[in-house]
Structures are given as structure tokens and as C-alpha cells.
Amino acid sequence: MIPKIKFGNFDSEKFGLRLLTRAPAALQEQEITETIPGKQGVIDYSMAFGQRIFQPNTIVYTFQKHIYDTVERAREEALLKNQIMRFGISKLYDSNIPKNYYFLAKCSSDTVTNDPQYQKLTVELTFTCNPPFVFAEIAEGSDEWDTFNFDYDVSQQTSFDVNVGDVVCLINNGSAAVQPKMTVTGEITVECNDETVTFSSGTYENTLIYLLPGMNVVSLVGSGSISFEFYKELVA
Structure with missing residues (x-):
């Protein structure tokens, strides 16, 4: 399978983009701690609600596509930005996560570098996922x-x-x-x-x-x- 993402109407594979890197940030927990005078260390109440609570997370994807025509490179850049940035929080499908799961995310930044020397586009997309979990599309108990x-x-x-x-x-x-x-x-x-x-x-x-x-x-x-x-x- 070719590594790819889908977000709204945007499909990196159909767009002809080759995924170079995928860089998820480290998860950051919302810790709840208390220091008690005379007691060693701290008391950690982070699991008081029965689960660990995390901060929003980011994933940075870097893609590349060779386009030999200058005008066509500019056209592709405009098309890509319009397909990606018109959506708010939406489902982000990533071939690196299990099938039938998705992130709830929005594209928080897009950087497109038009390189006339090597005749290529380099695309860096940053998605903010909140919360930093993937959601199942199939309900529990379906047992298909x-x-x-x-x-x-x-x-x-x-x-x-x-x-x-x-x-x-x-x-x-x-x-x-x-x-x-x-x-x-x-x-x-x-x-x-x-x-x-x-x-x-x-x-x-x-x-x-x-x-x-x-x-x-x-x-x-x-x-x-x-x-x-x-x-x-x-x-x-």
C-alpha cells in the first residue's frame, strides 16, 4: 500500500503526492499533581477521572511531486491549498493507522515550496488532532x-x-x-x-x-x- 492521507476531498495519492516523512509530536499529558509539605515526591491525581487526559497533538506530513511545467506547478499549488484549507475539523484518514479508524483534525498550516531548479513541489502539512486519539468507524459489538x-x-x-x-x-x-x-x-x-x-x-x-x-x-x-x-x- 502506498502511504497516503485523506482529508475532506483531498487524497494525497490521487493528487500524485509521494509521502516523504510523517512526524507525530510526542503526547503531552494534562497532569494534575499536588506537593504535600513533609512528604516525599508529589501526589499524582491524573487518573482521578478514570483515564489519562492528553493535550492536542500535531502530525506533520511532508510530500513531494515532480512537475516539469512552471505554470502547472503553480496551478497544482493553488489546487492543493484550496482543497486542504477550506475544511475545519474533519476526519483525517492515514494509512499508518489501523483500517477503519480516523483522526478528528484540522490542517493548522500548509507550506508549499515551488522549486524551479529541480522542477518539484514540496508540501508540508501540519494537522492538529484533538483529542490525540483515533476513532473507530465501526461500533462495538458489530462482530463482522x-x-x-x-x-x-x-x-x-x-x-x-x-x-x-x-x-x-x-x-x-x-x-x-x-x-x-x-x-x-x-x-x-x-x-x-x-x-x-x-x-x-x-x-x-x-x-x-x-x-x-x-x-x-x-x-x-x-x-x-x-x-x-x-x-x-x-x-x-
Whole structure:
């Protein structure tokens, strides 16, 4: 596979650009620490919310393309800038990350060097990814054989019929807490990670229910059915 990126309508391979370098910055954690007088070292509260919190991250890509006509090089430069810079935060696909994953990013700078001596364009694109995770495009529990990733995916049930009370486990195999989308029939009370919310029939997003990285024990009380839709986020 030719190393490439896709962002909005821009496809580096279709544009004829050859990837020279890919330089992601080192992840920077938002540390929460406290120094206590008379105690050695510091107290680290960075995991107080059940996950590590990171600063936005950047990736710098450098491409090159040989174009022998001066006018054509100028035309290609204008086309490239217009395709890249018109988008805000969008999906960035990168052949270096697992298939069916993407960054949420925006192009924070583009530098195009038009070299008449060697008849080439050198393109440097800097993307800011916030948060610095890649997002799965396929929901957990889909278990489709053709798209199942044995390195990251977990075979699990995400839809349940509830009769009075049940306790189920949902595995978030990613590196960040996620909010599941819940579709409910009947009336069901969901208790998970010290939060309890009662839902009647409907579809719910942006609730108090979070799934932390790892195994989450979920208590379901009521009568009806409930399905959880969530997508893992990985450090890449």
C-alpha cells in the first residue's frame, strides 16, 4: 500500500503526492499533581477521572511531486491549498493507522515550496488532532468477520432485553472514556460507574453514563430493551 492521507476531498495519492516523512509530536499529558509539605515526591491525581487526559497533538506530513511545467506547478499549488484549507475539523484518514479508524483534525498550516531548479513541489502539512486519539468507524459489538480487528476488537453483546433486573458487562477496549448512545424501549434504569439514570422509550446521547477503558459493570433495572452504541478511541 502506498502511504497516503485523506482529508475532506483531498487524497494525497490521487493528487500524485509521494509521502516523504510523517512526524507525530510526542503526547503531552494534562497532569494534575499536588506537593504535600513533609512528604516525599508529589501526589499524582491524573487518573482521578478514570483515564489519562492528553493535550492536542500535531502530525506533520511532508510530500513531494515532480512537475516539469512552471505554470502547472503553480496551478497544482493553488489546487492543493484550496482543497486542504477550506475544511475545519474533519476526519483525517492515514494509512499508518489501523483500517477503519480516523483522526478528528484540522490542517493548522500548509507550506508549499515551488522549486524551479529541480522542477518539484514540496508540501508540508501540519494537522492538529484533538483529542490525540483515533476513532473507530465501526461500533462495538458489530462482530463482522471481514472488518474484525484481532488486535483491538472485542466480541461482545451490546443489546439486551431487561425483565426486572440484570447485570451486564460492556468492554471499552479503547484508551479513553466514551459516552454510549442508548436506544430504549419501555423504562429502564441504568447504573454504571457511580452514575444512575432512568430512561423511558427513546434514543439518548450525551448523558451522564460513561464507559471507562476496560470492563464496565452495568446494572439494568426495569422492563423493556436497551442497546448501547459506542466507538472505541485508541492512542496512535
